[in-house]
Amino acid sequence: MQLLTEIRIAGFGGQGVILAAAVIGKAAAIFQGGYATMTQSFGPEARGGSSSAQVILSTEPILYPYVARPDVLVVMSQEAFTRFAPELKPGGILVTEQELVRVDKYPAGVRAYGVPATRLAEELGRKVVLNIVMVGFFGAVTNLLDPDALRKAVADSVPPALQKLNLQAFDKGFEYGAMLMTRLAEDGEEETVATLESA
Amino acid sequence: MHADPKGILTGVHFLDGDHACCEGTLAAGARFAAGYPITPSTEVVERFAARIPTVGGLFIQMEDELAASIAIQGAVWGGAKAFTVTSGPGFSLMMEHIGYAAITETPCVFVNVQRGGPSTGLPTLPAQADMMQARWGSHGDYGIIALCPNSPQECFDLTITGFNLSEEFRVPVMMMLDECVGHMTEKVIIPEADAIDVTPRRYTKRTPQEFRLFEPQADQVPDMVRAGEGYRFHVTGLTHDERGYPSMNVETQDRLVRRLQDKLKPMANGRALCDTADLDDAEVVVVSYGITSRVAQRAIKLARQQGVRAGKFRLISAWPFPAGRIAALAGRIKAFVVPELNLGQMVTEVERATAGRCKVVPVSHAGGSVHNPDVILKAIVEAAR
Numbered sequence: 001m002q003l004l005t006e007i008r009i010a011g012f013g014g015q016g017v018i019l020a021a022a023v024i025g026k027a028a029a030i031f032q033g034g035y036a037t038m039t040q041s042f043g044p045e046a047r048g049g050s051s052s053a054q055v056i057l058s059t060e061p062i063l064y065p066y067v068a069r070p071d072v073l074v075v076m077s078q079e080a081f082t083r084f085a086p087e088l089k090p091g092g093i094l095v096t097e098q099e100l101v102r103v104d105k106y107p108a109g110v111r112a113y114g115v116p117a118t119r120l121a122e123e124l125g126r127k128v129v130l131n132i133v134m135v136g137f138f139g140a141v142t143n144l145l146d147p148d149a150l151r152k153a154v155a156d157s158v159p160p161a162l163q164k165l166n167l168q169a170f171d172k173g174f175e176y177g178a179m180l181m182t183r184l185a186e187d188g189e190e191e192t193v194a195t196l197e198s199a
Numbered sequence: 200m201h202a203d204p205k206g207i208l209t210g211v212h213f214l215d216g217d218h219a220c221c222e223g224t225l226a227a228g229a230r231f232a233a234g235y236p237i238t239p240s241t242e243v244v245e246r247f248a249a250r251i252p253t254v255g256g257l258f259i260q261m262e263d264e265l266a267a268s269i270a271i272q273g274a275v276w277g278g279a280k281a282f283t284v285t286s287g288p289g290f291s292l293m294m295e296h297i298g299y300a301a302i303t304e305t306p307c308v309f310v311n312v313q314r315g316g317p318s319t320g321l322p323t324l325p326a327q328a329d330m331m332q333a334r335w336g337s338h339g340d341y342g343i344i345a346l347c348p349n350s351p352q353e354c355f356d357l358t359i360t361g362f363n364l365s366e367e368f369r370v371p372v373m374m375m376l377d378e379c380v381g382h383m384t385e386k387v388i389i390p391e392a393d394a395i396d397v398t399p400r401r402y403t404k405r406t407p408q409e410f411r412l413f414e415p416q417a418d419q420v421p422d423m424v425r426a427g428e429g430y431r432f433h434v435t436g437l438t439h440d441e442r443g444y445p446s447m448n449v450e451t452q453d454r455l456v457r458r459l460q461d462k463l464k465p466m467a468n469g470r471a472l473c474d475t476a477d478l479d480d481a482e483v484v485v486v487s488y489g490i491t492s493r494v495a496q497r498a499i500k501l502a503r504q505q506g507v508r509a510g511k512f513r514l515i516s517a518w519p520f521p522a523g524r525i526a527a528l529a530g531r532i533k534a535f536v537v538p539e540l541n542l543g544q545m546v547t548e549v550e551r552a553t554a555g556r557c558k559v560v561p562v563s564h565a566g567g568s569v570h571n572p573d574v575i576l577k578a579i580v581e582a583a584r
Contacts, residue, residue, distance in 0.1 A: 030213055038213075038385070063494065
């Protein structure tokens, strides 16, 4: 974990945006011994249409609770991409649900990675776990948190009956991300290829 | 007395401030809550309603905030520890019954998760603009205690403290959260039950024949009775004598109302809950509370890095206001800087305590977000000049 990493996760209401953020925060704060502060967008627009959460991870207690320029932006809807992409920090990481987000123009200097999370979730038989697929993918491409800590946080955040399914979803997303990273490393042109991958 | 393990969710959790506050009420021994839903406070009782059947107790969703704020007082006189939860508009509706709790000396807790006002204002966004209302909102002279947590962990810890103080002093205690703290999720550690101190109700040891309902003890606070154990008593919002019967004359009024304020004096002085740092060499002291104290902490750090000797004075108990401690600092610093999410409320208390002996600089914000730390930093640097 780094001194201070700011993350925004956004998408439609019902995609599990808040739970995804909570899993990441819990992994850092409880299973990796660091600090995490999660806040949610509670604007009137968050009831229904769009949903957005912010997580700050740190090795020290967090004082300021809000995220202005995220280091990592995870988007699961076109609207979320349009709204939040301009805020991404130069040199930051963009993670997209690649079949729900069409990226016509990348913010400058950003590393971008895409995953067909909804389709991967459907392969597991339950579309609702797409958020946990995203968390797994996020874990692999950002390498911010110990994968074990993330996995424990997933198990700790869902009802016992759904643990197995959610852990499968996490693993599926993580493996997809790990394979993507390996392929990009072999190709040696990380940024360009990443861009094409998610476009 | 140790907490009842039944209500304690011992462990390490990732909770928002509202949920942590709910766990605090259960740990403190609350077994009754009444409320009327309002953003951003509903989550407190939503969780309580889900948890309380397994612990043994009751939640009632009432028809409105007036009903909720008086139902809890019925429960208290029936023997329960009880609380209600609301936000701005609902808090306004509860004022009448806060006065009732004050004059009947009913120990109870009002949780107010503050949002932007006035009126419906900003339902989903933070403010700290109910601070004066918490102290002065009901008519007449009385005293209350108000606590201001700045994290989910403190929402848990201070809620227990709030219940304990309400039992000790027999006053309504206001838990003054704000939307940011209420909806912020962080690690919350809930200890074992035997590591949590809970203040039991001060029940009388006297016989029904000797007992007088409002006879002040050595600390000016009267003892209570258990309902149904043979004590006949009468509780009224009218000015009453030591027996609890209406006595509407100048002498009784003076004796009762002065005592309602005086019994809280220890909380204003020695026992005020304040979090201070770097005061010894400070030239500027930042007075803040709730979420603003965290943002202020960042500004203080930045100021120190720039060579400005800034110190921290965080009000954990905002009411009674620790005027004596502020006054003691006023004589030896250049200025107080007071950031708050309102257009100037607690800053007037700082001015009053300072009595012109140093500068007092408000850093106001109408609410809807928190301060940018740079704005507080600028005020600190300018105040130090």
